[in-house]
Amino acid sequence: MQRRFIDYLIVSCKGIAMGAADAVPGVSGGTIAFISGIYEELITTISNIKPSLITVWKNEGFKAFWKAANGSFLLALLTGIVVSFVSFMRLAKYLLEHHPVLIWSFFFGLIVASIYYVAKQITRWRILTLVAILVGALTAFYITTLPSMGATDNSLFLFFAGAIAICAMILPGISGSFILVILGAYKTLSDAIHDFDFKRIAIFALGAVVGLLSFSRILKWLFKNYHNATLALLSGFIVGSLNKVWPWKRVLSWRTDSEGLKVPFKEESVWPTDFSGEPQVLYAIILMVAGFFTILILERLGSKNQI
Secondary structure: OOOOHHHHHHHHHHHHHHHHHHOOOOOOHHHHHHHOOOHHHHHHHHHOOOOHHHHHHHHHOHHHHHHHOOHHHHHHHHHHHHHHHHHHHHHHHHHHHHOHHHHHHHHHHHHHHHHHHHHOOOOOOOHHHHHHHHHHHHHHHHHHOOOOOOOOOOHHHHHHHHHHHHHHHOOOOOOHHHHHHHHOOHHHHHHHHHHOOHHHHHHHHHHHHHHHHHHHHHHHHHHHHOHHHHHHHHHHHHHHHHHHHOOOEEEEEEEEOOOOOEEEEEEEEOOHHHOOOOOOHHHHHHHHHHHHHHHHHHHHHHHHOOO
16 A cells, blocks of 8 residues: 555654553543554554564565565554654543543543444444344443452563553554553553563563454454444444443542542442532533544544545
8 A cells, every 4th residue: 555754744743643542541542543543554454464474574685575565554553653652641641530520521432433434434233243232232331330450560471461451442432541550560561661661561561462362363364254233343442441430439439549549439420410529510511522623533534545
């Protein structure tokens, strides 16, 4: 696929959007990849990374290797993701601590629009399709109800946390950051990024690479053999994830983190009238609408720039 510089710049912008989404526990960068028109290319590209590429490099040179690996696409996308994820994680932490209703409202509207976008690509509805949606929705909903574990710095744990979280990050609807919260690794990773602890970052990254290369092959096979059912399953994941991003929550129990601060341990979604703080309903609705139209704009860009 022939691309110009401006095309790769657009890919990087999509990576920036993916990184920003993945920095928020509850929103999936995979959803952004899907609606921006690069999801299946991303999965195919990752799944094609295999030892045979080294043979291509030896026999045909680096240029042939780079082309076979779709290297320019990956470099442009990953640059956007990394820059955005590292920089936005601090902003996301501030917004979640000081303006939780508003940021969750924006992402709620974003995800509602994503459900429509993904589901409309299903070309044939059958019993298997409906079952896949139901299974996906129930699975994602159950994940959103799980309490978080205590934080840990164990190296082997960080490796597996990276492998599991990256699988969630490339699934629309399942947030990799939220998986890190459940596993108790979100704060460990954010502290490592803040403190430039390259050892912990490298261990997490290695686990993420192993998980990504393995899981992408499964997704590629599912898209090839069960395209509609896979789309239905992903739609279900997004539906079930709405519980996590519902703006108004009631804290059922608390826990003390490693800094001695009380943080929510388990929460449940409630109506704005039952919310203990200021519900900010008007601003919440405005931001939901803004999130909804953000997806429509990204979809329009994705359809115009299928690159």
